[in-house]
Amino acid sequence: MRQSCLVRKPVSPVVLVTGTSSGVGLALAHRLAKLPYRVVATARKTSLDQLRASGLHEDKNFLLRPLDVTCAAERVALLAEIAERWGGVDLLVNNAGIAYSAVVEEMTEEDEALQQATNYLGPMALTRLVLPHMRAQRWGRVINVSSVSGMMAMPTMSSYSASKFALEGASESLWYEMKPWNVCVTLIQPGFIHSSSFQNVYWSKVFAERSVEASPYRAYYKNMRPFIARLMNLSMTTPESVAKTIVHTMQRCRPPLRVSATPDARIFYLLRRLLPRAVYHNFLYRSLPGVSGWIDEGTPSSTQDVAQH
Numbered sequence: 001m002r003q004s005c006l007v008r009k010p011v012s013p014v015v016l017v018t019g020t021s022s023g024v025g026l027a028l029a030h031r032l033a034k035l036p037y038r039v040v041a042t043a044r045k046t047s048l049d050q051l052r053a054s055g056l057h058e059d060k061n062f063l064l065r066p067l068d069v070t071c072a073a074e075r076v077a078l079l080a081e082i083a084e085r086w087g088g089v090d091l092l093v094n095n096a097g098i099a100y101s102a103v104v105e106e107m108t109e110e111d112e113a114l115q116q117a118t119n120y121l122g123p124m125a126l127t128r129l130v131l132p133h134m135r136a137q138r139w140g141r142v143i144n145v146s147s148v149s150g151m152m153a154m155p156t157m158s159s160y161s162a163s164k165f166a167l168e169g170a171s172e173s174l175w176y177e178m179k180p181w182n183v184c185v186t187l188i189q190p191g192f193i194h195s196s197s198f199q200n201v202y203w204s205k206v207f208a209e210r211s212v213e214a215s216p217y218r219a220y221y222k223n224m225r226p227f228i229a230r231l232m233n234l235s236m237t238t239p240e241s242v243a244k245t246i247v248h249t250m251q252r253c254r255p256p257l258r259v260s261a262t263p264d265a266r267i268f269y270l271l272r273r274l275l276p277r278a279v280y281h282n283f284l285y286r287s288l289p290g291v292s293g294w295i296d297e298g299t300p301s302s303t304q305d306v307a308q309h
């Protein structure tokens, strides 16, 4: 039988979006509210009021629901409710994400686990829950919000990069696995977005016990954090424009596996592709802010050194 005979594209597709309390997710929820979709906009319980305060209101085609993507019970309960009400999810947008800012040596196992659970394990678990319905109707879309950090890594962002590299790898596998079922998988790759989300960066638990000043890596943080904040400030791309790119991708007949969502993402993609690896890494290293002064005479090599001063 030809595949087209089996395809049942929904007239008013059901969209589930994660992390809609701020930034890209919030802009996407507002945009979707005006379109002919049935929408489930989700946020962690603690952020639901923030979502309501933004002017989003529930109606028969627009639901606001609690979802912490790291919580299996919440994922299962929500999917059961959607299946009962609307049959299942036709489009999943895995947008929720967090970003730790810490060098490898100063991440704790607990921090690593939360970073991976939020940006990789949770989205994959949610994806597993929506696929059976999409396969059954031979139509579906999984859109994973990745990052330029999913193709390049920066110092102090190791765990975040690892989570996005993992998301990229799994999504690429899934793209092959789902193609025969007419389920399209897309990675949205924003670079720097003009938003306040850098204020949401997570600090390693290490810094609950000692100050950044006591870190042998203090100059890394002193240089990298304002540098990233500055690049975000300079960016012309807003959460609204990324949301527009996501909606455009949702509406395409054959969405591609990867979509760059900011101009710098396109530049980094080209640099990565065209430059020989050693040249690329050395170029980026030399572009790091103040890198020649990251270790100077006064830098403690351990936290004990600081205590002795």
Ligand SMILES: NC(=O)c1ccc[n+]([C@@H]2O[C@H](COP(=O)([O-])OP(=O)(O)OC[C@H]3O[C@@H](n4cnc5c(N)ncnc54)[C@H](OP(=O)(O)O)[C@@H]3O)[C@@H](O)[C@H]2O)c1
Pocket (backbone or CB within 6 Å): 018, 019, 020, 021, 022, 023, 024, 025, 043, 044, 046, 047, 067, 068, 069, 070, 094, 095, 096, 097, 098, 118, 145, 146, 147, 148, 189, 190, 191, 192, 193, 194, 195, 196, 197, 198, 200, 232, 239
């Ligand atoms: N901002 C950038 O420059 C940039 C660049 C590249 C990629 N991205 C990616 O774009 C996506 C959206 O980021 P954004 O810039 O809009 O950041 P944001 O404003 O910090 O939004 C992140 C959202 O994720 C939610 N979230 C965090 N942990 C969650 C959990 N366990 N369960 C459910 N929701 C959770 C947050 O909700 P709470 O309010 O509950 O914390 C918030 O709504 C992320 O995947 C991010 O990695 C952002």
